Amino acid sequence: MAETLFSKIVRGxxxxxxVYEDDTSLAFxxxxxxxxxxxxxxxxxxxxxxxxxxxxxxxxxxxMAVATKIARDEGIDEGGYRLVINKGANGGQSVxxxxxxxLGGRQMIWPPG
Ligand code: AMP
Numbered sequence: 809m810a811e812t813l814f815s816k817i818v819r820g821x822x823x824x825x826x827v828y829e830d831d832t833s834l835a836f837x838x839x840x841x842x843x844x845x846x847x848x849x850x851x852x853x854x855x856x857x858x859x860x861x862x863x864x865x866x867x868x869x870x871x872m873a874v875a876t877k878i879a880r881d882e883g884i885d886e887g888g889y890r891l892v893i894n895k896g897a898n899g900g901q902s903v904x905x906x907x908x909x910x911l912g913g914r915q916m917i918w919p920p921g
Contacts, residue, residue: 811854814905818852827882832867833874835910844913845882845889849875855906857895875908884912892920 816822817836824836827847838846849871861867872891879885889912894901 810904812903812905814850814903814907815854818850828874828878830874833871835874835878838909843911843916845884845910847878847882847910849878849908849910851906856904857901857906858893859895861906871906871908875910879910879912882910882912884910887912889913890916 813822817824818834824834826834826836828835828849832852833849834852835847835849838848851867851871853867855861855867858868875891876885879889889910892909892911893907894909
């Protein structure tokens with residue numbers, strides 16, 4: 809897959825406001841936040857989108873566990889929050905490196921735009 813700016817963030821070539829890191833994942837604040845708390849959780853491995861995750865790899869389980877832990881640590885668990893994965897053009901994906909958006913700190917509306 810083509811490299812994206814998130815690969816460069818993983819390698820430390822582009823700075824980010826990091827909130828969490830482990831061997832396989834990284835989380836940082838979105839540069840254009842859409843809510844008081846807006847954090848992206850990404851795999852360190854270059855994976856284009858959610859459809860490219862290897863079955864039974866456990867990666868999505870891990871990324872979701874990281875996202876829910878961050879939400880607790882950020883103090884948005886009690887009020888609630890939204891996890892979003894955009895896939896492809898119609899899904900509104902603008903960076904072709906799998907990421908989970910954590911959005912919280914305000915009332916979300918439904919349906920999303
Ligand atoms: P998506 O539209 O689902 O692909 O989300 C990509 C997200 O990446 C958007 O919310 C952007 O604001 C965010 N973003 C783009 N560049 C950066 C960056 N350098 N650091 C942090 N977030 C970024």
